[in-house]
Amino acid sequence: MxxxxxxxxxxxxxxxxxxxxxxxxxxxxxxxxxxxxxxxxxxxxxxxxxxxxxxxxxxxxxxxxxxxxxxxxxxxxxxxxxxxxxxxxxxxxxxxxxxxxxxxxxxxxxxxxxxxxAAQRAVLPAPPAGVGPLAVADRYVAAQLGAAIGGDLYALQETPFGIRAMIGDVRGKGLRAVSAVSVVVGAFREAAEHAPSLHDLADRLDRALDREGARRHDTLDDIEGFVTALFVQIPPSGATVTLLNRGHPAPYLLHGGEVTCLEPSHPELPLSTGLGRERGEAAEETYTFAPLDSLVLVTDGVTEARDRDGVFFDVVRSLGGTPLRHPDELADTLSDSVTHWTGGQRQDDMAILILTRVGSSTGGTTDALTP
Known part of the structure; x- marks a missing residue:
């Protein structure tokens, strides 16, 4: 025994x-x-x-x-x-x-x-638990042992245009990609305050990557690669959510226990210093965002997680029908499910950012989210 x-x-x-x-x-x-x-x-x-x-x-x-x-x-x-x-x-x-x-x-x-x-978290600080009409939760698991962050990134801030957020994935993983993450996050922090549209915001990040790639051509390989990114804008009322997807895994909208994958109707190329920007204007898509709805943003560390048989993780199945409403519980559920599916193996950096509308714009009060 x-x-x-x-x-x-x-x-x-x-x-x-x-x-x-x-x-x-x-x-x-x-x-x-x-x-x-x-x-x-x-x-x-x-x-x-x-x-x-x-x-x-x-x-x-x-x-x-x-x-x-x-x-x-x-x-x-x-x-x-x-x-x-x-x-x-x-x-x-x-x-x-x-x-x-x-x-x-x-x-x-x-x-x-x-x-x-501390240095890594200075590059990628944790978002606030509540902002405007939103309750926020995040989870991050770096692929490299001993690292707090890797090649995945996310950011959230209030701007004159509403609440703006992004989640992205730099080519590569681990500590080698942290420098590239700092460039993208820093550019987002600045451009989100001034870019009149998500398309213009993405274009400013494109140019920032171009400049940094040219400046550090001989010292930083990761800057020469691409960055997938998903941009989000939510008005102060919280009634809608606008998305701009630049080659990133689609987000998931949770509404009344149902999960919808918000695939872009016109897929676009990632942010890149190597692929060029000769493209038409990317489409911004707007969806209704009702009280207690949750928008789940993930990186491919979630969507491409595989079990020992090589079967990919099913995000819709993991979140579908769950009675949980608080974003922290949703984040824990998703993160724990991925860990269980992979047997605890760190296959890639994994980032999760969840935005839940609390039904008011009183500073992110989450009382209504208690199951």
Missing amino acids: PRSPQVLVKVPYVAPVLLLLGGAAADVFAMRPYYGLPLLSCAPLVAGIVFPFGLSVLFALLACGSAAGLAYYTGRESSAMITDVLAVLLVSMVGLWIKWLVDRQGRNLAVALNVAE
């Missing part, structure tokens, strides 16, 4: 005690010339792996004391007793030195990771 996970987790913590007891039993009961000295020496080494430094020192002292006491109990000569204690002490000191080095490196790594996460 397989052991429970709780038992397996506790085994390393009792190992030092078992080694001490095993060493003592071997010294007392084993046939000569077999002794329990190796087990006693291993106890502080194992303690250094599973316990804090102070407790590791305690096990080192216990191991040395046990070696001395057992040598005296079994009637060994004084020279043999001193040799046993010195042997255990030497192994214990080596173990404590290794423990000190590992702890110091762990602290340095924790500081570095905190600084890196």
Whole structure:
């Protein structure tokens, strides 16, 4: 019968005690010339792996004391007793030195990771929980372990033209794409305040990528690639939602438990510094946005997530019929479903941005969203 996970987790913590007891039993009961000295020496080494430094020192002292006491109990000569204690002490000191080095490196790594996460979050700050008539939720899972963000991006802000948001995906993933993300997000923050239309907003981001690509041609490969993007505009009343899709996965509209994929009627090329901008004006499409409706924006880390058999994740099936209304619950549901579908494997950066109309324009009050 397989052991429970709780038992397996506790085994390393009792190992030092078992080694001490095993060493003592071997010294007392084993046939000569077999002794329990190796087990006693291993106890502080194992303690250094599973316990804090102070407790590791305690096990080192216990191991040395046990070696001395057992040598005296079994009637060994004084020279043999001193040799046993010195042997255990030497192994214990080596173990404590290794423990000190590992702890110091762990602290340095924790500081570095905190600084890196703060820098990454400065590039891609979390959106507010509520803005105008909207309640907002976001989730981000970077494909690269240890990274807070990768090649996916999103942004949201109030502008003179209403609430504007975007979600996008830079070519590539992981930390190499973060520099490109900073360019796109920075350009959006500036242009969203002044561009009279979503088409003009996208065109300004196009030009920003062109300039940055030319300036950093020899140092930043990701800038030379394309960026898929979806632009959203919602008026202060929250009654409609206008979309402009530039090669990005379509968003999903949740209305009364039904899920509709808002595919663009005229697909457009992504934002790009390599494909050129010789295209006609992209179509902006407007949809009704009723109270308690939710607009779910995702990247291809969601839509192209696959299970072990290579079957793609079904967003409509995951969200369809759900009674949840609060965007945080919707975001958790979708993120957890993708993780379960992929078996916890990070196949690509995954970003989720959910905008839910709360039925008023009183600063994003979410009382009406409580299930």
